[in-house]
Structures are given as structure tokens and as C-alpha cells.
Amino acid sequence: MTSFDVIITSDRTMMSNHHGKEFLGFVATGPPIFMPEWFWMWLAAPKMKVDKLGRPWQAPYGLRKIEAALQDNGINAAIIDPDHIKKYLNDAKVLAIGHHDYFALGPPSSEWWVLTGKEPINARSFRKFMEKPEIRKAKEHGLKIIVGGPAAWQWLWKPELVKNWGIDTIVEGESEKIIVKLVEKALNGEKLPKYIHVGVDEVPSLEEIPLIKHASINGLIEIMRGCPRGCKFCSVTLKPLRFYTLDMIERELQVNVREGVKGCILHSDDVLLYGADGIKPKPEPLIKLHELAKKYCNSLGWSHFSLSAVKYAEDNYKLITKIAEIALNENNYGGVEVGIETGSPVLARKIMPAKAAPYKTDEWPNIVKDAFGILHDARIVPAGTLIIGMPGETPDDIMKTIELVDDLKDYRSFIVPMYFVPMGVLKNNEWYKARPTEEQLELMKACLRHDLRWIDDLAKWYMKDTNIITKVMLKILISLIRKTASRYNLFERMHIAEAKEELIVKA
Amino acid sequence: MSNVFIIRADENISFNYVSELIKDHKHIQIIMKGDESKALELLRFLTELYPSKSITLIIER
Numbered sequence: 076m077t078s079f080d081v082i083i084t085s086d087r088t089m090m091s092n093h094h095g096k097e098f099l100g101f102v103a104t105g106p107p108i109f110m111p112e113w114f115w116m117w118l119a120a121p122k123m124k125v126d127k128l129g130r131p132w133q134a135p136y137g138l139r140k141i142e143a144a145l146q147d148n149g150i151n152a153a154i155i156d157p158d159h160i161k162k163y164l165n166d167a168k169v170l171a172i173g174h175h176d177y178f179a180l181g182p183p184s185s186e187w188w189v190l191t192g193k194e195p196i197n198a199r200s201f202r203k204f205m206e207k208p209e210i211r212k213a214k215e216h217g218l219k220i221i222v223g224g225p226a227a228w229q230w231l232w233k234p235e236l237v238k239n240w241g242i243d244t245i246v247e248g249e250s251e252k253i254i255v256k257l258v259e260k261a262l263n264g265e266k267l268p269k270y271i272h273v274g275v276d277e278v279p280s281l282e283e284i285p286l287i288k289h290a291s292i293n294g295l296i297e298i299m300r301g302c303p304r305g306c307k308f309c310s311v312t313l314k315p316l317r318f319y320t321l322d323m324i325e326r327e328l329q330v331n332v333r334e335g336v337k338g339c340i341l342h343s344d345d346v347l348l349y350g351a352d353g354i355k356p357k358p359e360p361l362i363k364l365h366e367l368a369k370k371y372c373n374s375l376g377w378s379h380f381s382l383s384a385v386k387y388a389e390d391n392y393k394l395i396t397k398i399a400e401i402a403l404n405e406n407n408y409g410g411v412e413v414g415i416e417t418g419s420p421v422l423a424r425k426i427m428p429a430k431a432a433p434y435k436t437d438e439w440p441n442i443v444k445d446a447f448g449i450l451h452d453a454r455i456v457p458a459g460t461l462i463i464g465m466p467g468e469t470p471d472d473i474m475k476t477i478e479l480v481d482d483l484k485d486y487r488s489f490i491v492p493m494y495f496v497p498m499g500v501l502k503n504n505e506w507y508k509a510r511p512t513e514e515q516l517e518l519m520k521a522c523l524r525h526d527l528r529w530i531d532d533l534a535k536w537y538m539k540d541t542n543i544i545t546k547v548m549l550k551i552l553i554s555l556i557r558k559t560a561s562r563y564n565l566f567e568r569m570h571i572a573e574a575k576e577e578l579i580v581k582a
Numbered sequence: 583m584s585n586v587f588i589i590r591a592d593e594n595i596s597f598n599y600v601s602e603l604i605k606d607h608k609h610i611q612i613i614m615k616g617d618e619s620k621a622l623e624l625l626r627f628l629t630e631l632y633p634s635k636s637i638t639l640i641i642e643r
Binding site for chain 1: 608609618619621622623625626629634635636637638639640641
């Protein structure tokens with residue numbers, strides 16, 4: 076019987092391709108309200124197809140990198156679907172787990188938790204996974220558990236779970252280099268450190284980043300690491316900038332295509348800075364990148380653009396129009412996440428002084444509006460995030476952001492407020508009982524109004540190639556959200572504004 | 583300085599004292615005795631203060 080020394084896995088909310096729709100994965104950050112929990116799990120995280128060994132067809136990109144790093148070093152490791160780990164845990168020596176949000180302490184999970192008072196699905200699912208009897212049993216027989224990924228920091232706030240679940244090592248940061256040494260220690264029966272924080276000096280160089288060997292979720296592949304903008308709320312900015320070569324990118328595209336993944340999501344914290352001159356996008360590398368990706372993929376999407384790069388690229392080179400022409404099929408939209416963060420230039424100066432560059436930070440609200448207009452015309456749908464609750468934020472900053480959200484109403488987009496729970500508050504086990512201020516709630520309502528304005532158009536596009544059950548279920552869900560919003564007068568402000576507009580038109 | 587800097591500590595150590603000790607070093611190894619949750623609290627403090635440093639924690643029983 077096949078066995079693996081190292082099992083790499085995560086819970087179901089991570090090990091799913093979300094019906095082939097990356098954005099549906101975010102549904103798992105919400106709590107199970109309106110519908111039973113099984114329905115939310117089915118909608119956000121359907122089971123992944125597996126091979127006869129229980130290896131998933133697609134797996135999170137970060138786990139694929141760990142798998143590749145270990146296999147390249149001759150270690151008998153594999154990613155196994157969470158429903159299939161039982162048969163390997165008797166023989167495995169290491170269980171390596173990664174996650175984006177283990178305990179729902181990061182946004183937007185923390186925000187939904189605060190607003191509803193109910194624990195989000197991702198944290199529930201992860202807890203159920205960790206409490207599987209087979210993991211407890213294997214632990215008693217000496218299994219070493221190593222946890223990492225973007226949410227590794229959350230374990231530092233959960234010492235009781237580190238102890239109860241027998242976590243041996245927490246790894247924070249880019250771990251492709253460190254994981255090999257760590258696993259070798261575990262396999263040799265050596266003592267493991269409790270915690271490793273990978274500093275900037277220890278991140279892998281471009282040559283040391285392994286290439287994935289099997290398909291990633293929805294064909295997501297990385298094109299660069301790091302970001303030069305230096306925003307205070309973002310850890311990516313601490314990492315050195317590294318651009319993947321086109322050859323590296325092509326090899327990962329080939330892996331996904333070979334294993335039957337038809338789409339591709341180009342991932343970096345600002346895709347438009349691929350091959351850039353500092354923070355100024357350059358046409359040649361971007362066009363080559365998109366032509367290469369399109370050669371392999373039917374549908375092409377992006378993880379993140381920065382709005383100042385959108386404006387610069389279009390104003391100087393008509394580059395957004397050009398890459399949309401390459402990437403998007405006729406009559407189709409594309410999607411991308413963008414950081415609006417705030418509508419207040421004062422707050423922008425404090426928390427993200429280089430986010431507007433090469434433009435001035437004072438121009439930030441206009442940059443956002445221009446960029447949304449450019450994306451609208453190019454049929455690219457931005458999912459814009461806002462940060463609420465940053466230290467130093469004032470009610471006036473929030474009011475400026477509400478004005479900006481209102482100004483964006485005619486642009487096809489989705490706007491998601493990210494309510495930041497201050498770290499210090501997490502010490503309290505009932506942190507989620509923290510309440511947003513009146514202004515913050517007003518901003519959240521403004522975002523909901525914006526999203527409900529566009530949701531039917533966007534749902535029609537986004538769900539057009541999914542099965543009928545998913546379509547119907549999503550329609551029911553949208554209708555429930557709309558009804559709830561009406562019941563709690565969440566449209567009130569819009570009604571007044573619309574009434575005013577009507578009066579002006581009539582006059 | 584980029585050498586490995588090793589601190590042996592117990593759970594009574596002052597967080598500010600540790601942060602002063604490591605401020606000029608890039609690679610730090612902390613060997614700590616005692617309560618594991620206190621050690622994780624120290625790490626929360628240090629990683630927020632010095633997000634670029636490499637820090638390894640070993641718990642000694």
C-alpha cells in the first residue's frame with residue numbers, strides 16, 4: 076500500500092475550487108446565517124475531485140509550493156484531500172497544514188463575525204478538521220504537526236489550541252526553504268522549534284522558488300513576489316521584489332493545462348507591476364505575460380491590481396484596454412481585486428503614502444474614480460476593498476470614504492469593507508463583541524447599497540457557466556440579503572438620495 | 583549584524599528587555615523555559631515590532 080512520510084493538507088474551505096469560481100470561496104468567510112451550515116459549505120467549498128490515492132485534482136497554490144519543495148529534495152510528501160488523510164496517518168511522520176484564515180481572525184471573516192456575532196464557516200470547518208479522531212490518534216503515536224501559511228500569525232493568539240491540538244511548529248513567512256530543513260529534522264526524530272519567523276534575509280531567491288508539480292486551485296499561478304508600495308497594513312511590502320521569468324510562468328501554466336485546468340488567474344499583489352520600472356507599469360512585459368497566459372488558458376483573470384497602476388498604464392499606454400483585449404473573450408467580463416482602502420487623503424497619507432504613486436496622495440479619491448472608470452470601460456470588474464478601523468482613523472475619514480463609495484455607483488464593481496479588529500482586542504476571547512461606530516456602520520451600509528445595485532448584473536455574468544442548482548441557490552441567497560437589507564432599512568440613505576435625484580429631474 | 587543571537591530566558595523575562603537585546607540582530611534564536619503561552623505572547627510582541635527579522639523559538643522543558 077502507498078504511504079507518505081509527509082501529508083500536506085488543509086480543511087475543506089481551502090481544499091476546494093469553489094465551483095471553479097474563486098470569488099465564491101469568500102462565502103466561507105461568512106457565518107452560516109439564513110441557511111443551514113451544510114448549504115454554505117456546499118456553496119463555498121464543494122468537495123474536490125481526487126485520484127485513487129486521495130490526492131486532490133486542484134490544491135491551494137501555497138501548498139503546491141510546499142509539496143514541490145519537499146519532493147524536489149527527495150522527501151516522500153503529497154497533498155492529500157482532508158477526507159482521505161485517515162488511511163495515511165498511521166504511517167505518516169509529519170502533517171503539514173496551511174490556511175488563509177485558521178480562526179477567522181482576519182478580514183473579512185472577522186468583520187462578519189463582529190456584525191453577526193456568529194463564528195464564520197472557515198473557522199468552524201477548520202476546528203472540525205483538527206478534531207478528527209484520526210489526527211488525535213496519530214498524534215498520540217508521534218505524528219508531528221507543522222502549521223503555516225498566510226494566517227500562521229493567528230496561532231500566536233491561540234496558545235490553548237497550540238497545546239490541545241499538539242501543534243509542534245508554527246512557520247510564519249515564505250517557507251519553501253525552511254520547510255525542507257524542518258521536515259528533515261522531524262523525520263530524523265530531532266527536536267523541533269516551536270516557532271519560526273522567516274525574515275527578509277531568509278526568503279527564497281527567485282532560483283530557490285520551486286515550481287508547482289500539480290494543478291493549483293482554478294489555475295492560479297504566481298508571477299512575482301513582493302510589492303514596493305510600503306503600505307503600513309500589509310506584510311507583503313516587507314518582502315523583496317522578485318519577478319518570475321516567462322519560462323517559469325509557462326512551466327506552471329503547462330502543469331495546470333496538462334492536468335485539465337482550463338482557466339488561469341495571474342497572481343501577485345499588483346499584477347500590473349510585473350516587469351515594471353519601480354511603480355510605473357511597462358507595456359512590453361505585461362503584454363508578453365498576457366499573450367503567454369492566453370496561449371494556454373480559455374479564461375484569464377487577475378488576483379490584484381493597484382488603482383494608481385491602472386490609471387498610469389491606461390493614461391500612458393492604453394495598456395488596460397490592450398490587456399483586456401488579449402485576456403477577455405468577447406462579451407465577457409474579467410474580475411480583479413483592488414485596494415481602495417480609504418476615500419480620505421489624510422488617512423491615505425498616514426497608512427499608505429506610496430499607494431497613489433506616481434501620482435500625489437492628495438489625488439487619491441480621483442485616482443480611484445478614474446481607475447474604476449477605466450476598468451468599467453475595459454469590462455474588468457473590480458472587487459474593491461476598504462479598510463475600516465485602522466489606527467488613526469477619524470469619523471471625517473469615514474465620511475470621505477462614504478462619499479467616494481457614492482461617487483463609484485455608476486461603475487460596475489463590488490465593494491467590500493474590511494473591518495480591522497485591533498490586534499490588542501484579540502487577547503479577549505469575546506473580541507467579536509466589539510462594535511463598529513455609527514460612521515463605520517454607515518459606510519458598511521453604503522457598500523451594501525452599491526453591491527446590491529450591481530449584484531444581478533454581476534451574478535448573471537459570474538454564474539453563467541455554473542450548474543443550475545448553484546445558480547438557483549445563489550439567486551435565493553441574493554434575494555434573502557435584499558429582503559433583510561430592506562427590513563432593516565439599510566437602503567434608507569439611498570432612498571433619500573434617489574428621491575432627491577428624482578425631484579431634481581422633475582424640477 | 584546578521585549573526586545568530588541566542589537568548590536563554592524564562593517566563594519572567596521582560597518583553598522590552600528582549601526587544602532591546604535583539605534590536606541590532608537579524609537572526610535571533612530564543613530558547614525559553616517555562617510557560618508556552620508566555621513564549622507565544624513574547625513572539626507576538628517581537629514580530630509586530632520587528633517584522634523583518636528571522637526569529638526561531640525553542641521551548642525547553
